[in-house]
Amino acid sequence: MSDLTRKTAVELSELMTAGEVSSVEITQAHLDRIGAVDGAVHAFLHVDSEGALAQAAAVDSRRAAGEELGPLAGVPLALKDVLTQDGVPTTAGSKMLEGWRPPYDATVVRRLKAAGVVILGKTNMDEFAMGSSTENSAYGTTHNPWDLNRIPGGSGGGSSAALAAYEAPLAIGTDTGGSIRQPGAFTGTVGVKPTYGGTSRYGLIALASSLDTPGPCARTTLDAALLHEVIAGHDPMDSTSIDQPVPAVVDAARRADVAGLRIGVVKELGGEGYQPGVEARFHEAVELLTKLGAEVVEVSCPHFEYALPAYYLILPSEASSNLAKFDAMRYGLRVGDNGENSAEKVMSLTREAGFGAEVKRRIMLGTHALSSGYYDAYYGQAQKVRTLIARDFTRAYEQVDVLVSPATPTTAFAIGDRIDDPIAMYKNDLCTIPSNLAGNAAASFPCGLADEDGLPVGFHVMAPVMRDDLLYQVGGALEAALAEQWGGVLMSKAPELEVTR
């Protein structure tokens, strides 16, 4: 493996600035790595070699001309396939959009391009971001680079697996109920869900509009912060975008100091159902933060136990509405248009053929929850639970600066293990969902390997709305302390992948 693929985005940037390596060389090294290992990992759905090398060459020319470039200019990135990129196939992991090439860039993509970030290609994901394992992609399962028989988490398993397989130093995910943080935890990488509205949803193929949040994925906290700074900020194209300055996330990641910070351990996110090795690493991390000067207390958030049922009413309700546009009329798949079927029949045949099992399951659930006679009992009640969860957060943040928990109850499970048990699958998102319902910022940072299976464990930090900087402050401190113990970041302990071609 080329040494360049082992480096962080910061290290790559320094090498380019010093003139020791070009963006084209870095990009080619990552494309070679993708060619060598992605047959086994399947992190990518589409690799845009030509486009990436052209972007890299353009950055090299700008640098050679003496232009002052941002810190991530020339650094490669893997993009979740749910964000539109002009002219590049975008499927959201679904047959429904197979072959579709969007005619415009998402705001996140536009900002990445403006910052000179090189987009390598589109990463695999659960169809329309519905899932916790990346087994629901219409294009096949992504494998966890730590153990290829395990899932990488979902729905953004491709983005996190690309990082863990050293196919890209940076990636973009989207988090509706944990789809950045949960795969981050399962692959030993950093995954950040910014404050809802802190990053633009324009050009993001919507799953649940009141929950979806694009965010950064990286192998280190500082790399994630640099990427966060590039993609965040107000966007007039998104009416839910927050018109406030981006929190000082890069400064916070560099400061990495928790002395005097008040940290609340959420009582309800632990105990029964949590893997012992996950709990052990989590508590060790809390002890470490205490040693670094943080003040740690236990905090109760009594309504968090209702977050999962509320989420699995709100998400399908919004999804059933958002996915109504995939009706075979304007783009994507069309089935049964032989002159004998009505428009309505063509829609039904197309949606039957184009959607996978999990998508159908959630559309049915959402249709049921919103149907006459059930709306108040399901959707209305779920929105009230959302109020109670937001109040739990508000009360907690009166006592502490951030809340912490394990990112997931278990480590990555075996492929196929939970695919026929939707409730067991949904429980993967137990710790991550409350932050989506309340809209606050949250992140998962690697905190060690579970004793039982030697797989990564994620440390989950939740911060108030628009205090994303606190995530990086805690994550940076934890990462530095653990790196001292381990002699490097957790990813350096990952097994070598066999080169398949």
Place this chain on the structure above:
Amino acid sequence: MPSITREEVAHLARLARIELSDDELDHLAPQLDQIIGLVGQVSEVAADDIPPTSHALPISNVMRPDENVPCLTPEQALSGAPAAEQQRFRVPRILDEEA
């Protein structure tokens, strides 16, 4: 909370415009019944005096300046269409011959 029957799932499929096979209905109905059992827990906790939250954050309508800006050309807008004709989306007919 009431459970959901196979017939109700078939009805929902028609409402959602998804043509489900018998096998899918057999598989999906008990799963949906189980999920609805779980999500029904929301009725245990939220009292009448709790206001619903429809959105994570309080938001106000953000208006962009009303200016002419370049937009997609008809060719770009139709580039992903399954069928197009005379710069329009071509869709299946709605009414049959007798209508």
